[in-house]
Amino acid sequence: MSKIVRSFVFMFAALSLLLAACAAPAAKPAEPAKPAGDTAAVAPTAVGNTVAATDAVVAPTTAAAPAAGATDPMYAPSAVTGDISTAGSSTVFPLSERMAQLFQQEGYAGNITVDSIGTGAGFERFCKTGETDVANASRKIKDAEVANCKALATPREPVAFRVGTDALTVVVSAENDFAKSLTKEQLGKIFTGQITKWNEVDAAYPAETILVYGPGADSGTFDYFNEAVVSLLYLKDGKPDAAAGKAALLGTKGAQFSEDDNVLVKGVEGGKYAIGYFGFAYFNENKGKLKAVAVEGVAPSETTVNDGTYPISRPLFIYSDAKIMKAKPQVAAFIKFYLDNVNANITDVGYFPAPATDMTAAMDAWNAAVSK
Amino acid sequence: MKTETLDLTKKPRLGESVIQALLFLAGILSIFITVAIVYVLGKEAWLFFGNPDVTFAKFFGTATWQPGIGHFGILPLATSTLVTSFIAMLVALPLGLSSALYLSEYATPKQRAILKPILEVLAGIPTVVYGYFALLFMTPLLQSIFGEAVEVYNMASAGIVMGIMILPLISSMSEDALSAVPRSLREAAYAMGATKFETSVQIVLPAALSGIGAAFIIGISRAVGETMIVAIAAGSGPNFTFNPFRAAETMTGHIARISGGDLSYNSIDYNSLFAIALMLFLLTLVLNLVSQAVVSRFREKYE
Numbered sequence: 103m104s105k106i107v108r109s110f111v112f113m114f115a116a117l118s119l120l121l122a123a124c125a126a127p128a129a130k131p132a133e134p135a136k137p138a139g140d141t142a143a144v145a146p147t148a149v150g151n152t153v154a155a156t157d158a159v160v161a162p163t164t165a166a167a168p169a170a171g172a173t174d175p176m177y178a179p180s181a182v183t184g185d186i187s188t189a190g191s192s193t194v195f196p197l198s199e200r201m202a203q204l205f206q207q208e209g210y211a212g213n214i215t216v217d218s219i220g221t222g223a224g225f226e227r228f229c230k231t232g233e234t235d236v237a238n239a240s241r242k243i244k245d246a247e248v249a250n251c252k253a254l255a256t257p258r259e260p261v262a263f264r265v266g267t268d269a270l271t272v273v274v275s276a277e278n279d280f281a282k283s284l285t286k287e288q289l290g291k292i293f294t295g296q297i298t299k300w301n302e303v304d305a306a307y308p309a310e311t312i313l314v315y316g317p318g319a320d321s322g323t324f325d326y327f328n329e330a331v332v333s334l335l336y337l338k339d340g341k342p343d344a345a346a347g348k349a350a351l352l353g354t355k356g357a358q359f360s361e362d363d364n365v366l367v368k369g370v371e372g373g374k375y376a377i378g379y380f381g382f383a384y385f386n387e388n389k390g391k392l393k394a395v396a397v398e399g400v401a402p403s404e405t406t407v408n409d410g411t412y413p414i415s416r417p418l419f420i421y422s423d424a425k426i427m428k429a430k431p432q433v434a435a436f437i438k439f440y441l442d443n444v445n446a447n448i449t450d451v452g453y454f455p456a457p458a459t460d461m462t463a464a465m466d467a468w469n470a471a472v473s474k
Numbered sequence: 475m476k477t478e479t480l481d482l483t484k485k486p487r488l489g490e491s492v493i494q495a496l497l498f499l500a501g502i503l504s505i506f507i508t509v510a511i512v513y514v515l516g517k518e519a520w521l522f523f524g525n526p527d528v529t530f531a532k533f534f535g536t537a538t539w540q541p542g543i544g545h546f547g548i549l550p551l552a553t554s555t556l557v558t559s560f561i562a563m564l565v566a567l568p569l570g571l572s573s574a575l576y577l578s579e580y581a582t583p584k585q586r587a588i589l590k591p592i593l594e595v596l597a598g599i600p601t602v603v604y605g606y607f608a609l610l611f612m613t614p615l616l617q618s619i620f621g622e623a624v625e626v627y628n629m630a631s632a633g634i635v636m637g638i639m640i641l642p643l644i645s646s647m648s649e650d651a652l653s654a655v656p657r658s659l660r661e662a663a664y665a666m667g668a669t670k671f672e673t674s675v676q677i678v679l680p681a682a683l684s685g686i687g688a689a690f691i692i693g694i695s696r697a698v699g700e701t702m703i704v705a706i707a708a709g710s711g712p713n714f715t716f717n718p719f720r721a722a723e724t725m726t727g728h729i730a731r732i733s734g735g736d737l738s739y740n741s742i743d744y745n746s747l748f749a750i751a752l753m754l755f756l757l758t759l760v761l762n763l764v765s766q767a768v769v770s771r772f773r774e775k776y777e
Contacts (some may be wrong), residue, residue, distance in 0.1 A: 108494075108495075111495050112495045219735050222736075223735045224736075227736055230738055231736075318735070352542055353538065353543060356713045356720070357711050358710045359711045360710040365710055368626060
């Protein structure tokens with residue numbers, strides 16, 4: 103053995119390691135993306151969820167028994183196997199998570215993951231990367247997102263299932279004793295930074311800076327607030343300009359954005375001059391520390407949502423695709439369970455039932471999807 | 475007569491050679507990984523700077539960071555990082571140095587045996603726990619002292635708790651530096667009539683300055699790179715302000731928040747994260763180089 107042999111051993115070992123490193127990534131390109139995405143998204147969710155004193159996911163002690171009726175044995179929770187992956191709206195998150203828990207209690211043996219990353223991000227995962235089976239959304243899908251779905255390797259045609267109604271709630275801290283009702287215009291100006299102090303809203307209010315908390319651009323709540331309140335202030339050719347509204351919302355100086363509504367809850371709770379907006383369920387759960395501001399004089403409640411007088415209530419959806427539902431019967435079973443049992447549990451979670459016509463339409467869509 | 479040449483070189487053993495090769499590989503692996511990281515960061519950041527909307531003037535000059543709507547000023551993130559790190563060092567440096575001085579000069583061996591492990595425990599607490607400590611304990615404490623001026627998410631409580639986290643690091647490195655000063659210096663000082671305090675502060679501390687300087691700079695690097703504490707407690711929106719009681723997102727916190735959502739590859743948002751990461755990397759690199767320069771410049775050699 104001489105020095106030449108030793109150097110050979112070195113080089114051989116180095117070369118083989120290099121080749122192994124180069125070959126491995128080619129072998130599994132798609133695999134790393136999904137786990138990394140899930141864990142990255144779960145961490146902020148888990149972080150955010152434990153911030154609120156009372157967790158959104160309360161053990162469903164008052165959950166109603168699953169709807170008796172024509173339950174196809176093929177789609178019974180205990181009959182299906184495999185995992186279900188859902189992601190999307192932070193507003194729909196507590197509802198989906200409750201449904202997932204009940205589904206598992208009824209005998210489903212697989213894993214259901216529900217990630218709270220914002221409606222936009224949920225559609226990104228559903229349509230652009232094809233990682234999830236169901237997308238939770240607090241707004242309708244956009245045409246650009248439908249186009250992305252069609253452009254996937256195995257194209258997807260998103261099917262909408264309406265599951266409930268949310269009253270978008272504007273909240274202030276419980277210590278705030280002056281702001282009781284705001285008009286849509288005042289809200290739009292506050293959240294775009296055109297009004298920076300409370301006394302610019304009303305001379306009787308204190309002269310303190312308004313601390314703005316809101317969801318980021320990935321959130322369906324953001325899109326809806328833009329569409330229903332802010333873009334009305336930015337008119338282009340007489341029509342609301344969503345892009346200008348979005349730019350104004352994101353450009354507010356000093357505003358805090360988070361897709362995790364629990365972070366917003368914590369922020370508004372602690373600041374006497376803070377204001378924020380999110381789904382009704384998050385307000386409902388923290389009623390002791392937050393106050394809901396009436397919009398155009400109407401406070402959010404079951405009555406005002408049902409009769410349509412609350413100006414900013416919006417539908418909640420879950421989206422899936424017929425091919426996925428047929429290829430993965432556990433997804434179809436979960437959606438059926440969801441639609442059958444959501445009305446019995448939705449008020450407990452903190453939202454409002456969707457109109458009966460929309461519920462029947464959702465059920466029809468399900469039947470069409472599994473039988474096509 | 476046949477003369478045999480005697481080969482006196484060491485007889486190499488195959489096992490030894492293989493082990494040496496493997497250890498050599500382990501050594502260059504770290505270099506390889508560093509080069510790979512720099513390459514990836516540089517390539518993606520290059521895509522970001524290559525975008526026609528992004529100019530260096532905008533990046534370093536403007537004070538709004540919202541890539542979604544075309545604002546690319548890194549100043550708000552940078553000032554927040556600087557303010558939180560500054561507050562962290564304000565807390566960690568005096569306390570760390572004092573505890574190091576006590577442990578090396580004044581403590582009896584029994585006290586050292588108790589205090590040192592407890593200090594190590596502080597270093598072992600997960601940073602996410604520190605984050606919650608900042609949000610749920612430090613912020614209400616600050617609010618009770620300073621009143622309404624303190625927002626729920628603010629840089630001060632994150633900075634203070636970061637200081638507590640860095641404290642064991644500075645303390646142990648400073649203590650090593652102080653202990654390395656030879657006894658002869660101390661004994662000479664006592665012989666001249668100096669008190670214990672005068673010896674510690676005027677003789678031993680300056681002698682150990684290079685080690686303490688290195689500890690200080692490593693502490694800053696740690697503070698600049700800290701993510702979890704600032705992600706939880708410092709705020710979730712970029713804000714250009716020097717007021718520590720306001721919420722402002724740091725560079726690391728911003729990367730954590732935006733990566734938690736879902737970004738399409740090659741969008742301007744996605745590439746902007748790499749640009750921020752590159753800035754962080756360069757900052758830490760500069761700090762490391764400065765620390766090496768400080769150590770070699772001030773190092774005192776004893777016979």
